[in-house]
Amino acid sequence: MSAGVAGGPPRTAQQDTTGVEVSTAPAVASVAEVGVRDRTVVADAGTWTRPEVAEPTVSAGVGIDPFADVSDAERDPQWFKRAVFYEVLVRSFNDSNGDGQGDLPGLTAKLDYLAWLGVDCLWLPPFYTSPMRDGGYDVSSHTAIQPEFGTLSDFVEFVDEAHRRGMRVIIDFVVNHTSDQHPWFQASREDPEGPYGDFYVWRDDDKGYSDARVIFVDTETSNWTYDPVRRQYYWHRFFSHQPDLNYENPHVQESVLEALRFWLDLGIDGFRLDAVPYLFEEEGTNCENLPATHEFLKRVRAEVDRLYPDRVLLAEANQWPGDVVDYFGDPVEGDECHMAFHFPVMPRIFMAVRRESRYPISEIMAQTPEIPPNCQWGIFLRNHDELTLEMVSDEERDYMWGEYAKDPRMKANIGIRRRLAPLLENDRNQLELFTALLLSLPGSPVLYYGDEIGMGDNIWLGDRDGVRTPMHWTPDRNAGFSTCDPGRLFLPVIMDPVYGYQALNVEAELRNSTSFLHWTRRMVEVRKQNPAFGLGSFTDLGGSNPSVLAYVREFGDDLVLCVNNLSRFAQPVELDLRKWEGIEPVELLGGVRFPRIGELPYLLTIAGHGFYWFRLPREAIPHD
């Protein structure tokens, strides 16, 4: 979709199909302005009208298909396997009304930027009404939007506008628990005999389910908390202000399904299901991944398949791949979630680069089981949570803390609360290597807002707010995020001398053709040109040098060889490529042809933290 193709003359300006003009020359319209102009044009042309959804009603059985005008031949039930995802926090992205908080109309205004970046699907963490004690994951209504973020009609407009640009939208849905401010919980504590009395897990003492671990070990001491109103203990796997729903109660299951249908009817493309392993409890178990939990997910999936084709369920199950794989359901049919996050990949990438050894990654890839053919992993480098270190050994965790969290404030529960760029000490070579790994390892990559421009973090903010600060758009007041009085911002913008918004922002990076933003966009584009990245098999090639991770992704005729130097020093590597003898590798970014593969080991030299992506064309390409 880009007019600027690597290998051509140096770019000074380029135009793409969304009309975003990018230039190194000054005085060019910013993406934000273009976005607004674009929307106005559409509205004037009268091709799009905002649906009135003032009083949404739950209409089970009538799914609104956002791609209804797409012919069957062009339908793509496996779109999520090739998609590049982008996690965007509504509150942190763009403020349209100057109240200091990002909102849905603000996000809609930046859709052109996201389309230009090339991402295929936006993932919105919770924007539900919430007391905001856990970044919105403490939901106090499953079908209403926090007023600062906008209205339901703002949401529908956002979804439609995203679809118009070919982007999908998935939203977070917190299945396991609610806020203690949720009307269900309030009713449950007030009236144990009432209709909501059994919506949560209540006990007379705090002795039950003692084999379940406490997840937020630095804030919670028990999974039970006493409620002085009902005079009983309630069960919670996370914060004590987030009571777990009682899935044994069929009414709970019905109510949750009803809420899911509500959003699907508004046209969204799927859900990220938060904290799925914990839905059910059972004495004598660790209360994770129980069969009943899987049964309920199968029910959700059946409902989605029946009424809402091409939608996706993405499981958040922070578990080992061997356990997570169960969330895909049947090994052949894949009848639970379409996608699940592959949590251990991320810390392993960090570990491998620090150790300058491929084995942390090779091991976890080797331990990753096969998944059903209609399913896909989701992988990420960073997200709104801390860098989770549950999936590394104790020894490695101490080490990762030592290496990446030099200040105690950088640590959260058992992870590290940093953004990608500061974690890598702003080393451009490592940023590129990590991004290249993210975009080439098996699974659909999930980018985190701001990481495409190398944004910094603020470790002095509480909990995980340090990685949720406002997006940097321009060098202007509040980084162009909001026109409010700077003191009113929900979180301060980053102002330190290295990552401060004055220098590090979208506008500046758009004008600089060598910026990390342009580089990331180019990589996303190249990834999308090669279906092997999204759909292909993965084969670790090994090789003579333990600091070099080389693998082949293969899908039909599309064959891509990725070679990554995990060391900061230049390295040679000999690869056994006999299977592809006679093929001339073509480097994907520049199109340069490399020497023909022969019978002997293939020798490559790679700069420190360098990488190559090669296409291995099976058909010989004639020389000029």
Added chain:
Amino acid sequence: MTERALDPNALTGILRDWLPRQRWYAAKGRDVRNLTVSSYEVVAGGEPALHHAIVRVDGDNYQLFLGLQGEEVPHRIEHAVIGWLPIADDGRMVAVYDALHDTELTAVLLDRLTQLPDAVVPSNLQSLVVQAEQSNTSLIFGDELILKVFRRISPGINPDFELTTALARRGCKRIPRPLAYLETLVEGEPTTAAILTEYLRTAVDGWELAKTSVRDLFAEADLHADEVGGDFAGESYRLGQATAEVHADLAAALPTATFDSSDLSTIAVGMHERLSAAVAEVPALAPYADAFRDAYDVLARRPATAEPIPTERIHGDLHLGQVLRTEMGWFLIDFEGEPARPLAERRLPDSPLRDVAGMLRSFDYAARHMLVLSDTPPSPQLEYRAEEWALRNRDAFCDGYTGALGVDPRDDPALLHAFEADKIVYEVMYEARHRPSWLPIPLGGARRLGEM
């Protein structure tokens, strides 16, 4: 016509030039005029043909697989041609070449192997000669099998075959699974000629991996070994665990015994002899000789009432180059024992601490190899850091070993020191003869051991 054996005299003629140029030829620089062909067999006739020969030089037997082909030699095997010989009957010339470089003939060889029970060996795989080997020639078939062909071959069952099949029967997960073998007669005795095992495609050896760690350490100005990104202690710990697991399986699978005080005296005598010979050849070792002799004497004077030392079959030549890091953890390979010792001796039970001592010495080598490769004299700072790396990883290895087996090799320091000293003596001799610039590594080890 290539069904017929070659004229032995003509064959020895071309081999005299070729054999000394092979890496695996041990008697470098010595006379090859007395080369004789001691056995000869046509494995497969046709065009090309595969012949097998054992030749004897200077008391050693060497195994050859010969390819024979008429006038047209394909380009891909030209580099493996040993020479041209006339066929006896009609005087037509055939090329004689090293058949292990001809994928057509190695496929024939693969089919001729005897499969082990439960093993499934695929055929029609392309082979590739591994370049790096010293005493054998290995072929990788496809990306799943590796065939080790013994070149210098002693009569009898090869300990590598004996030990790996015994370990595999016990379900040991720390070795590549043996799949098939080839047997031949050497000096009238059935002898292991080649072993086919599972190929660990994504592996690299421990030496390569340890080097990345030391390189990383030396690139930092003043960080300690436990502070740098490439810290190796976790790997060393796991390597210690793997070694202990293999030792436990070997003790369970094969006969065990003990060393009593008289055995130890005998062992000490051998150590003294090797030390004397080494001091005579490398005078730089002399300053540490007394300390070494003291260590040997402690061993020799162990009271008869002391607990006997358990022995079992061991790896015999364990070092970082004999272990492979894979995505399934560490694997041990090449259970042939110390190549310099006679086969019968290598098959005797020995103390597993000998393997531990070998690996501990290997950490010392890894820590210091960059110092001896440097053109400038090493700075005391780097020396200090190399020492720190070696100590950290030696300890981690022993910790891992202890963790898996419940037996701490450091609990018998007298025995461990004596084995280490003996190993250093071997290293001093080897380096003096082959790599004089590396001599500071074992000499430094001798100094430190003497100070303990």
